[in-house]
Amino acid sequence: MHIPTIEDVKLAAARIAGIAVRTPLLCSDTLDEATGARVFVKAECLQRGGAFKMRGATNAIAALAPELRARGVIAFSSGNHAIAVATAARHFGIGATIVMPADAPKIKLDRTRAMGAEVITYDREGESREEIGARLSTERGGALIKPFDDPNVIAGQGTCGLEIGVEIAPDIVFVPASGGGLASGIALALPGARIVAVEPRGHDDIARSLAAGAIARNEPGVRSICDGLLTEQMGEIPFAIARERFDQAVAVSDDEVLRAMKFAFLNLKIVLEPSGAATLAALLSGRVEARGKSVALIASGGNVDAETFARALGV
Numbered sequence: 001m002h003i004p005t006i007e008d009v010k011l012a013a014a015r016i017a018g019i020a021v022r023t024p025l026l027c028s029d030t031l032d033e034a035t036g037a038r039v040f041v042k043a044e045c046l047q048r049g050g051a052f053k054m055r056g057a058t059n060a061i062a063a064l065a066p067e068l069r070a071r072g073v074i075a076f077s078s079g080n081h082a083i084a085v086a087t088a089a090r091h092f093g094i095g096a097t098i099v100m101p102a103d104a105p106k107i108k109l110d111r112t113r114a115m116g117a118e119v120i121t122y123d124r125e126g127e128s129r130e131e132i133g134a135r136l137s138t139e140r141g142g143a144l145i146k147p148f149d150d151p152n153v154i155a156g157q158g159t160c161g162l163e164i165g166v167e168i169a170p171d172i173v174f175v176p177a178s179g180g181g182l183a184s185g186i187a188l189a190l191p192g193a194r195i196v197a198v199e200p201r202g203h204d205d206i207a208r209s210l211a212a213g214a215i216a217r218n219e220p221g222v223r224s225i226c227d228g229l230l231t232e233q234m235g236e237i238p239f240a241i242a243r244e245r246f247d248q249a250v251a252v253s254d255d256e257v258l259r260a261m262k263f264a265f266l267n268l269k270i271v272l273e274p275s276g277a278a279t280l281a282a283l284l285s286g287r288v289e290a291r292g293k294s295v296a297l298i299a300s301g302g303n304v305d306a307e308t309f310a311r312a313l314g315v
Contacts, residue, residue, distance in 0.1 A: 001236060001237060001240065002151045002237075003151070003237060003240055003241065004151040004152075004154050004155045004158070004185075004188060004237075006158075006188050006189060006191070008152075008155040008158075008188075009155045009158035009161070009162055009185065009188050009189050010162070012055070012059040012152070012155040012156045012158065012159050013159045015058070015059050015062040015063065016054075016055055016058045016059050016062065016156060016159060019048075019054075019058050019062075019088070020047065020048060020055045020058055020156075020159070021046065021047050021048050022163055023042060023043050023044050023046050023047055023160075024042075024043050024046070025040040025041065025042055025043075025164065025167055025168070025296070026040070026041040026043050026268050026270070027039065027040060027041070028267045028268055030267045031263075031267060031268070034284065035283055035284065035286075035290055035291070035295070036290070036291035036292060037283075037290040037291060037292065037293050037294070037295045038293070038294050038295065039283065039295045039296075039297065040164070040167075040168055040170070040294075040296045040297075041264075041268055041270075041280070041296075041297055041299050042160060042163075042164055042296060042297070042298050043268075043270055043299050044160060044276070044298060044299055044300045044301060045270055045271065045272055045273075045276055045299050045300070045301055045302030046270070046302070047301075048084075048087060049080070049083040049084045049087045049111075050080070050083065050111070050301055050302045050303040051080035051083065051084065051228075051273075051276070051300060051301030051302070051303060052080075052157060052160055052182055052298065052300050052301065053077075053080040053081045053083070053084035053085075053147075053157075053301075054084045054087060054088065055084075055156040055157050055159050055160060056081075056084070056147075056148075056150075056152070056153035056154065056155075056156035056157045056181060056182075056185070057075075057081065057084035057087070057088040057145060057153070057156070058084070058088040058156060059152050059153065059155060059156030059159075060145045060150060060152040060153045060156060061073060061085070061088045061089065061094075061143075061145065062092075063152045064143055069092060069094060070094060071094075071140070071141045071142050071143070072089070072094045072095035072096060072097070072140065072141075072142040072143075073085060073089055073094065073095075073096050073097075073142050073143050073144075073145050074096075074097050074099075074133055074136045074137045074140065074142045074143070074144045074145070075096065075097075075098050075099070075133065075144070075145045075146075075147070076098070076099035076100070076129035076132065076133040076147070077099070077100060077147050078100065078101055078104055078108070078124075078227050078228055078230065079100065079104050079105060079108030079109075079112075079227065079228055079303060080108065080228055080275075080300075080301050080303060081145075081147040082098040082100050082104075082108065082112040082117070082119070083108060083111045083112050083115065085098060085117070085145050086098060086111075086115035086116065086117035087115050089115075089116075090115050090116050095116075095118070095142070096115075096116070096117040096118070097120065097136055097140065097142065098112055098117045098118070098119050098120070099121075099122060099132045099136070100112065100119055100120070100121055101121065101122060101123070101124040101129070102121040102122065102123060102124075103124065104121075104227065105227060105273075105303070105304075105305050105308075106305060107303055107304070107305045108303055109121075111303065120132070120136070125220065146235075147179055147181065147231075148178075148179030148180055148182075148231075148234075148235045148238060149179060149181070149235025149236060149237050149238065150181075150237070151237060153181055154181050154184055154185045154188075154237060154238065154241075155185060155188075156185070157181050157182040157184075157185035157186070158184075158185030158186055158188045158189040159185075159189070160182070160185070160186060160189070160298065161173070161185065161186035161187075161188070161189025161190045162189045164186075164189075164190065164296050165189060165190055168294060168296065169192065169193075169294065170190065170193045170294045170295060171193065171194060171293040171294045171295065172193060172194045172196060172247075172288065172290055172293055172294075172295045172296070173186055173190060173193045173194070173195055173196065173295075173297070173298070174196045174198055174279035174280075174282055174288070174295065174296070174297040174298065175195060175196070175197055175198065175279065175297075175298050175300075176197075176198050176199075176226075176228075176229055176275055176276065176278045176279055176298060176300045177197035177198060177199055177206055177229070177234070177249070178199065178203075178228065178229040178230065178231040178234070179231045179233075179235045179238060180197070180206065180234040180235055180238025180241075180242055181235065181238055182298065182300065183195060183197045183238070183242065183246065184237070184238040184241035184242055184245070187241055187242070187245035187246065188241065188245075191245075193296070194247040195245055195246045195247055196246075196247055196248055196249070196250060196282065196288055197242070197246055197248070197249040197250075198249070198250055198251075198252060198278045198279050198281075198282040199229055199249060199250075199251050199252075199278070200222075200224035200226045200229050200230070200251060200252065200253075200254075200257075200278070201224070201251040201252060201253045201254075202222050202251070203218050203222050203224060203226075203229065203230060203251070204249065204251045205217060205218045205232075205233055205234060206234055206242065206246075206249040207248075207249035207250070207251065209233075209234060209239060209242070209243075210242065210246060210248070210249060213243065215233050215234060215236065215239050216233065217232055217233045218230075218231075218232055218233065220232075224254055224274075225254045225257060225258070225274040225308060226254075226257060226278055227274070227275065228273065228275035228276075228300075228301065229275045229278065248288070250285075250287045250288060252278050252281040252282050252285060253281075254274070255315070256281040256282075256284070256285055257274045257277050257278055258274070258312040258315045259281070259284070259312075260277040260278070260280040260281035260284060261273075261274065261277040261304075261309065261312035261313075262312050262313055262315055263284065264280055264299065265312075265313065268299075270299060270302065271302045271304065271309065272299055272301070272302055272304065273301050273302055273303050273304035273308075274304065274308065275300060275301055276299050276300045276301040276302055276304075277299070278300075279297040279298055280297060280299065282297075283295065283297055
């Protein structure tokens with residue numbers, strides 16, 4: 001198992017330069033007053049493809065040997081990794097086949113197809129996306145680009161942290177986490193910051209994994225509006241980093257997430273999907289003492305369907 005380092009993150013930054021977008025850090029006096037902290041919001045919702053996933057997907061595809069890359073790529077994802085792999089594959093002029101749950105948000109299914117990818121749907125309750133992806137990779141000869149348990153994907157996601165570090169030296173970084181690729185990559189890029197992983201309530205496998213010292217699994221069938229944070233368990237590589245670097249993991253409810261989406265729209269003027277608003281929900285909840293601290297939080301994505309966004313604005 002190869003554990004990436006900050007040098008891998010720096011190499012990823014060079015690979016994705018000019019392809020992924022350098023996103024801004026946003027501030028709000030209202031947010032600072034509500035939390036007692038100096039808060040900087042990394043607006044990855046403005047990234048190409050609408051989410052941070054573009055970073056890892058681009059780095060992983062760029063790192064492939066040219067003859068392997070030419071065969072196309074395979075991925076499995078609930079949405080944002082799918083869009084990112086499809087977008088990066090289009091940039092490199094190769095084919096992409098993406099395995100997505102049949103109940104994924106329509107906006108994510110549509111955007112993946114719009115990037116030219118072939119989408120194969122599955123039943124997340126009764127089928128294994130990992131098994132389907134592995135079979136397709138064997139049958140078609142394409143490289144499998146995993147959503148989080150891949151050193152090149154983790155290094156690519158870590159470039160988000162490098163960009164933060166150029167502008168500020170945060171005491172605490174709130175990162176949405178499911179498989180742990182983004183959070184572990186940012187931990188590599190910002191070794192002096194406390195890393196707070198944020199996950200949906202009832203889907204708190206990272207908190208349980210850190211407490212037990214071993215990877216815990218989630219019970220099947222647990223639902224949340226944070227569709228991008230509903231993996232069965234975190235990856236082995238992210239866990240190896242997390243057990244050394246994560247300060248804690250906190251869980252947020254759907255209602256807290258909806259209120260955070262509304263807060264972001266009214267005060268930061270950005271549109272966030274539920275998974276992208278989880279970090280803001282965690283900070284506003286007060287479960288982590290941040291008063292007087294410099295805080296960075298990752299607003300990881302903005303691919304939200306109109307019905308869910310309207311629901312958030314109505315809370």
